[in-house]
Amino acid sequence: MSEFLGYERDDGSVGIRNHVAIISTAPYANDTVERAAEITENTVPITHPLGRCQTKPDVFQTYRTLLGYGTHPNVYGTVVVAHAGEIVDGDELASDVAETGRPSASINIHEEKGVMNALQATVNAAQEMVLDASDQRRVPADYSNLTFGINCATSDTTSGLCQHKATAKAVWRLIDDHDGRGVFAETAEFFGGEHELAERAVNDEVKQEILDRVDHWDKRLQATGYDVRGAQPTPDNMDGGLTTIEEKSLGALVKSGDGPIQDIVDYGSKIPDGSGMYIMDTPGHGAESVTGIGAGGAHFMVISTGQGHTLSNAIMPTIKITGNPNSRERVPEETDVDVSEALVGDKDYDWAADQLWNELTRIVDGKLTMSEALGESQFAIHRIGPST
Amino acid sequence: MVERHIQVVEPEDNVATALREIEAGETLTIAVGDGTVTVEALADVEFGHKIALEDIPAGETVVKYGKSIGNATEDVDAGAWVHVHNVESNYGRGDLSADSAEADA
Numbered sequence: 001m002s003e004f005l006g007y008e009r010d011d012g013s014v015g016i017r018n019h020v021a022i023i024s025t026a027p028y029a030n031d032t033v034e035r036a037a038e039i040t041e042n043t044v045p046i047t048h049p050l051g052r053c054q055t056k057p058d059v060f061q062t063y064r065t066l067l068g069y070g071t072h073p074n075v076y077g078t079v080v081v082a083h084a085g086e087i088v089d090g091d092e093l094a095s096d097v098a099e100t101g102r103p104s105a106s107i108n109i110h111e112e113k114g115v116m117n118a119l120q121a122t123v124n125a126a127q128e129m130v131l132d133a134s135d136q137r138r139v140p141a142d143y144s145n146l147t148f149g150i151n152c153a154t155s156d157t158t159s160g161l162c163q164h165k166a167t168a169k170a171v172w173r174l175i176d177d178h179d180g181r182g183v184f185a186e187t188a189e190f191f192g193g194e195h196e197l198a199e200r201a202v203n204d205e206v207k208q209e210i211l212d213r214v215d216h217w218d219k220r221l222q223a224t225g226y227d228v229r230g231a232q233p234t235p236d237n238m239d240g241g242l243t244t245i246e247e248k249s250l251g252a253l254v255k256s257g258d259g260p261i262q263d264i265v266d267y268g269s270k271i272p273d274g275s276g277m278y279i280m281d282t283p284g285h286g287a288e289s290v291t292g293i294g295a296g297g298a299h300f301m302v303i304s305t306g307q308g309h310t311l312s313n314a315i316m317p318t319i320k321i322t323g324n325p326n327s328r329e330r331v332p333e334e335t336d337v338d339v340s341e342a343l344v345g346d347k348d349y350d351w352a353a354d355q356l357w358n359e360l361t362r363i364v365d366g367k368l369t370m371s372e373a374l375g376e377s378q379f380a381i382h383r384i385g386p387s388t
Numbered sequence: 389m390v391e392r393h394i395q396v397v398e399p400e401d402n403v404a405t406a407l408r409e410i411e412a413g414e415t416l417t418i419a420v421g422d423g424t425v426t427v428e429a430l431a432d433v434e435f436g437h438k439i440a441l442e443d444i445p446a447g448e449t450v451v452k453y454g455k456s457i458g459n460a461t462e463d464v465d466a467g468a469w470v471h472v473h474n475v476e477s478n479y480g481r482g483d484l485s486a487d488s489a490e491a492d493a
Contacts, residue, residue, distance in 0.1 A: 228480025
């Protein structure tokens with residue numbers, strides 16, 4: 001079967017959730033957003049410390065990321081809340097959301113003459129959207145609409161030997177059998193495997209771009225003047241047996257399989273429409289890479305973890321898979337799929353991939369992930385330069 | 389008998405990954421490519437950690453997935469536990485660059 005049940009959007013995308021997003025454009029609107037989301041059922045607050053006193057590369061990146069969430073396939077409509085006049089402009093953001101055909105509203109605390117008025121206006125707008133969203137029904141849609149995000153989390157030596165193999169088989173099943181898309185990230189975790197990865201590029205331009213971006217990350221880390229060990233690999237990676245960033249990277253790349261790479265895109269950019277596997281250029285920092293991939297429009301994400309993790313996202317459901325037989329005990333309420341029997345038992349990796357595929361197809365159709373059921377999520381936009 | 393829970397990824401690797409706890413003194417026969425390698429564990433090795441399949445002299449490449457995962461910082465004997473105490477990375481080494489903050493400190 002090649003159809004799922006999803007929510008059709010005017011821009012041609014199909015969502016697997018029907019969220020109303022309330023997005024803050026600057027730290028000073030965060031409280032109003034959080035309070036409005038507390039009052040209004042079925043809304044997702046999106047808050048962050050950025051959007052003001054940033055240099056242009058960060059302004060573009062912050063705007064792109066917030067717009068990615070405001071127009072995400074899983075988002076029905078968006079309320080934007082600004083504090084005052086900001087370099088990340090609330091009216092512009094709401095207007096760009098509206099261009100996709102989604103309901104949108106722009107609230108400005110200064111223009112509303114105070115936080116209480118702004119809170120009332122935000123709740124009013126959000127309530128109307130939530131009521132309309134609740135009246136929309138899922139309809140059959142082709143699997144080719146789907147974008148499958150992949151990320152690591154608290155990797156250990158089991159990651160590259162087991163769960164990443166299941167993840168790779170599942171994502172290539174979506175690409176090869178259903179003409180869908182896949183996206184992985186974490187450029188700083190290509191170190192040591194970048195040449196083999198670049199050989200998978202569909203053309204010389206993409207090949208060079210992959211190598212250039214990996215080199216850029218190495219230079220950025222060297223510029224700190226310190227050994228990156230401790231930041232990469234992390235202390236929990238090292239507890240799990242990973243010794244160097246090269247070992248972590250070579251394992252991490254297993255989750256991307258070995259098929260062709262169509263392109264490498266900037267942090268938070270929309271993943272292109274064509275079928276195939278894409279890379280998003282992000283740090284290895286999980287909250288930041290997952291936030292970037294969500295902005296790119298991935299419908300769901302498989303988080304392939306070694307030691308177990310809470311990493312999750314409120315707009316893009318995150319499905320956690322592990323192959324470490326001890327991980328389920330560490331974070332039992334966050335582990336959706338355990339395929340450790342393929343590593344230490346009698347099962348093979350086709351079985352492991354089937355376990356993951358069967359669970360993710362249910363989640364696409366509406367079953368909640370473990371982290372959705374707990375209301376767990378993080379949001380962290382990667383920052384490039386200094387505040388000013 | 390070949391160890392089921394000690395895994396080598398590629399035949400050219402000089403380390404293996406323990407998928408069970410290994411105790412110092414155990415004699416281990418490990419599958420490598422089409423053949424086997426037998427080593428005596430020189431230390432306890434935790435689940436998920438690595439053991440050397442052969443002597444790796446200081447400065448030589450530690451190989452896993454058929455590729456370099458760094459260099460030995462001391463002579464590593466076959467059967468030794470291989471980890472951060474005896475392997476260093478070749479990436480993100482700001483401490484080795486000319487304007488190193490650590491070098492200045």
